[in-house]
Amino acid sequence: xxIVLIGQQDFGKxxxxxxxxxxxxxxxxFCRPEKPGTKPDALRVExxxxxxxxxxxxxxxxxxAHQAMQALAPDLGxxxxxxxxxxxxxxxxxKHGTIQYHPSLLPKYRGPSAISWAMSRGEKETGxxxxxxxxGLDEGLVILQKRCDIGPDETLGExxxxxxxxxxxxxxxxxxxxxxxxxxxxxxxxxSQASYEGWFLAAESQIHWHNxxxxxxxxxxxxNPAPGAWTMADGKKVFIFDCRKHRIGRYGDSKGKPGxxxxxxxxxxxxxxxxxxxxxxxxxxxxxxKMGAGDYARANGLVAGSRLG
Numbered sequence: 001x002x003i004v005l006i007g008q009q010d011f012g013k014x015x016x017x018x019x020x021x022x023x024x025x026x027x028x029x030f031c032r033p034e035k036p037g038t039k040p041d042a043l044r045v046e047x048x049x050x051x052x053x054x055x056x057x058x059x060x061x062x063x064x065a066h067q068a069m070q071a072l073a074p075d076l077g078x079x080x081x082x083x084x085x086x087x088x089x090x091x092x093x094x095k096h097g098t099i100q101y102h103p104s105l106l107p108k109y110r111g112p113s114a115i116s117w118a119m120s121r122g123e124k125e126t127g128x129x130x131x132x133x134x135x136g137l138d139e140g141l142v143i144l145q146k147r148c149d150i151g152p153d154e155t156l157g158e159x160x161x162x163x164x165x166x167x168x169x170x171x172x173x174x175x176x177x178x179x180x181x182x183x184x185x186x187x188x189x190x191x192s193q194a195s196y197e198g199w200f201l202a203a204e205s206q207i208h209w210h211n212x213x214x215x216x217x218x219x220x221x222x223x224n225p226a227p228g229a230w231t232m233a234d235g236k237k238v239f240i241f242d243c244r245k246h247r248i249g250r251y252g253d254s255k256g257k258p259g260x261x262x263x264x265x266x267x268x269x270x271x272x273x274x275x276x277x278x279x280x281x282x283x284x285x286x287x288x289x290k291m292g293a294g295d296y297a298r299a300n301g302l303v304a305g306s307r308l309g
Contacts, residue, residue, distance in 0.1 A: 001019075001024045001025065001075050001076060001176065001180055002024075002025050002027050002072075002073065002074045002075040002076070003019050003024050003025065003026045003027065003075070003076055003077075003078055003176070004026075004027060004028045004029075004030070004069065004072055004074040004076070004077045004078070004094060005019070005026055005028075005029045005030070005043075005047075005078050005080060006029075006030040006031075006060075006077060006078065006079045006080070006082050006086060006098075007029075007030075007031060007078075007079060007080035007081045007082055008031045008032055008041050008042075008043050008044075008081055008082070008083070009041060009042050009043060010043075010165075011080055011081040011101075011165060011168065011169070012029075012031065012041075012042070012043035012080045013042040013043045013045075013046045014080075014166075014169050015078060015080040015101075015169055015172055016029065016043060016046060016047060016080075017046070018169050018170075018172070018173055019078070019173070019176075020050070022173070024176075026047075026052055027052075027053065027072045027073070027074055028052065028053045028054075028055060028068065028072040028074070029043065029044070029047040029052055029053065029054050029055070030054075030055045030056075030057065030060065030065070031043050031044045031047075031054065031055075031056055032056065032083060032084055033056040033058060034056075043080075053072070055068050059084065059085075060084050060085065060086045060087070060090055061085065061086075061087050061090075065090055066089065066090055066093070069090055069093040069094070070093055073095075074093070074095070075094060075095045075096055075180060076094050076095070076096045076097070076098070076099065076176055076179060076180060077091055077093070077094040077098030077099070078098070078099055078100075078172055078176065079098060079099065079100035079101065079133060080101055080168075080172065081101070082100065083112070086098075086133065087135070088135060091133055096179050096180050097132065098132070099130055099131070099132065099133075099143060099172065099175050099176065099179060100130070100131055100132070100133040100140070101128060101129075101130055101168045101171070101172055102114065102128065102129045102130075102138050103126070103128050103160070103164045103168065104118060104126060104127065104128070104129065105125075105126060105127040105128075105129060105145055105147065106129040106131060106138055106142060106145075106189055107138075107139075107189040107191065107193050107194035107195070108193060108194070108195055109126075109195060109197060110137055110138035110139065110194065110195065110196040110197070111137065111138065111196050111198055111199075112198065112199050113197060113198070113199050113200035114197070115156055115159060115160055115164065115222075116156055116200035116204075116222045116223065117197045117200060117222075118150070119150060119154075119156060119159065119218060119221055119222035120200070120204075120218050120219050120222035120223075121218070122214060122215075122218050123150055124149060124150055124152075125147060125149055125150060126147075126148060126159070126164070127145055127146050127147040127148055127164075127167075128145065128146050128164055128167055128168050128171060129142055129144075129145050130142075130143045130145075130171050130172060130174075131143055131189075132186060137196070138196075139189060140189075141186035141187060141188060141189075142186070142187045142188075142189060143175045143178070143179065143184050143185070143186060144171060144174065144175050144178070144184070146167050146168075146171050148163045148164065148167060154221065155221045155224040155225070156221065156222055156223065156224055156225070156226075157224060157225045200222070200223070200227070201227060205219065205222075205223045205227050205228065205229050205230060206229075206230055206231070207220070207229050207240065207308075207309070208309070209231070209258040209259035209271065209272070209273050209308060209309050210258040210259070210273070210274060211273065211274060212273070212274045212275055213245050213273045213274060213275045213276040213277070213278065214245070214275075216245075216273050216278055217243065217278060220240055220241070220243050224241045224242070225241065228240070228241065228284065229241075230286075231259075231308045231309050232308065232309060233300070233302060233306070233308050234300065234301070234302065234306070236285055236286065236300075237285070237286040238283050238284070238285055238286070238296075238308075239283060239284045239285075239286070240280050240282075240283045240293075241281075241282040241283060241284070242280075242281040242282040243278050243279055243280045243281055243282075244278075244279040244281065245276055245277075245278055245279070246270070246276050246277045246278075246279060247275055247276040248275060248276045248277075254272075255270075255272055255277065256272035256305075257307075258272055258273050258274060258309075259271065259273075259308045259309035260272045260305065260306070260307055260308075261297070261303065261304055261305065261306045261307070261308065262277060262304055263304055264294060264297045264298070264302065264303060265294055266294050267281065267292050267293070267294045267295075268280055268281050268292070268293050268294050269294060269296075269302065271308055280293040281293055283296055
């Protein structure tokens with residue numbers, strides 16, 4: 001099978017390695033140009049190390065992209081973590097068209113931050129979709145889906161790297177075989193179940209301590225390791241990572257007001273919220289490194305009664 005891979009970073013690299021490992025021919029790789037001073041693209045580095053043709057184009061809509069794709073004469077195009085718009089005129093050049101990976105059960109959570117949105121909303125299940133890319137973002141015909149649970153204490157990083165990443169690579173292989181063999185089905189997405197969410201960035205990752213403890217806890221998990229759920233502590237922006245939640249069921253067990261530190265221990269700080277307390281274990285100041293929350297509190301004068309937010 002002659003494959004053209006369009007993608008970037010670790011997921012794109014893993015997909016490249018998987019196709020090559022089973023004997024497919026990757027005839028070309030398209031990846032976005034890297035910005036000066038940024039981390040080298042893992043896909044680009046691996047493809048060049050293997051002597052493959054690499055195309056780093058500012059956009060995939062121009063004649064140069066179309067001419068390169070036509071010259072490669074691929075059987076199938078594979079999109080593995082793509083952030084550039086790819087027009088249908090390009091994606092239909094391969095003999096069997098193009099397939100794309102998305103880390104949600106489409107049509108739910110279309111958009112660039114699907115995993116964060118699902119986790120922040122307390123979903124207990126998610127999955128991935130391999131589909132035919134269309135001009136609409138994540139709106140194409142579904143080829144296959146894989147489901148996985150979201151553990152109650154699982155973080156964004158754990159869910160992605162332990163489940164959605166490896167499941168996604170194997171699903172791309174499975175879908176590629178079915179498409180080339182002509183044994184697959186293509187099913188239209190149910191628009192009545194569709195949702196689109198944009199990037200999960202600083203505004204979306206701010207902690208509001210007056211929310212329910214489950215909302216706060218799920219937000220922290222959905223932002224760990226990036227972008228990091230944040231709050232203000234004595235005028236400084238602080239990102240919170242590892243934490244535990246301690247729920248209460250009686251008024252007599254409530255302590256402090258939302259956002260108030262109720263206890264500083266050797267390794268953590270307890271912060272009050274609705275229906276319980278969040279025990280913060282790891283945090284990072286905006287200008288610092290990750291450290292234990294208890295150490296940070298002692299170094300910065302945070303004590304019981306200090307307020308966050």
